Amino acid sequence: MIGVLMLGALLASAPSAHGRHAAPLLAQQWQDLSPFERFEALRHYREHKQLPKSRQQEIERRYRRWQSLSEEEKQRIRKNFERYQNLTESERERFRRKYERWREVRPTPEP
């Protein structure tokens, strides 16, 4: 039980997943993830299961694309994610509207 608590403290003190995104990510195995990353991954998994099947498939398709990207490109996207997170709620709303508009006029559809 004491061990559980010690690991719990480690979990609480582990750096955030978003903070880790700034560095190149080499961990590909579950065992390589920090307790905090595992906690977040598990939460995302539960959220994913709640989504409609079509949305799940779309995200999994995006994951295939993510896997095919170079590390430099992934790094660029992570930085964009940080930029998105730094937007205010109204700026995010505008971004979402812009994205919807852009999807309508984009030259080639999303692969």
Added chain:
Amino acid sequence: MFCSRARRHMTAFADGALQPRRAARLNAHVRVCAACHAELREIERTIAMQKAALQAPLPELSPEFELRLRQRLQELRRSDAYPTWAARIWKPALAAGLAAAGVLLAAAPLGGPSAVLVPLGIAPPPPKVAREPELFRDYPIIEHLDELENFDTVQAIPLEDEVLGKPRGAG
């Protein structure tokens, strides 16, 4: 010695059960700290009263009952005075156990004990998560991959309420 530490050892000190080096430090502290000095005198008075009560004759009690009562009072006084080695270990262990149970209960809304046990490596993850940990670790990015991949292009798209690239009312 700080007051908090001095007060922790006062009962043992008054009982004559404190290690000599620690007793000397506490003695030095109470000589210069009026509050701790007063508290120590109070504890010494209480202990003296307890000892007097234990030594006083108890009329109309059977010798067997009196013996058991005295033994019990001694036990209670010892356990209240200062923790034994067992209490020092047992009490933190109990607190840790209760805290761990609390953590597991608190995790219930997050998906039950597995929400804590799996991240800690005590229980295995669901097979899909074990197969594709990167998907679920980077899920917020992957979920919005298209938007994030084209972030600058999307940001450059004007909305209806934007004039010359500035939101209406932006000045």
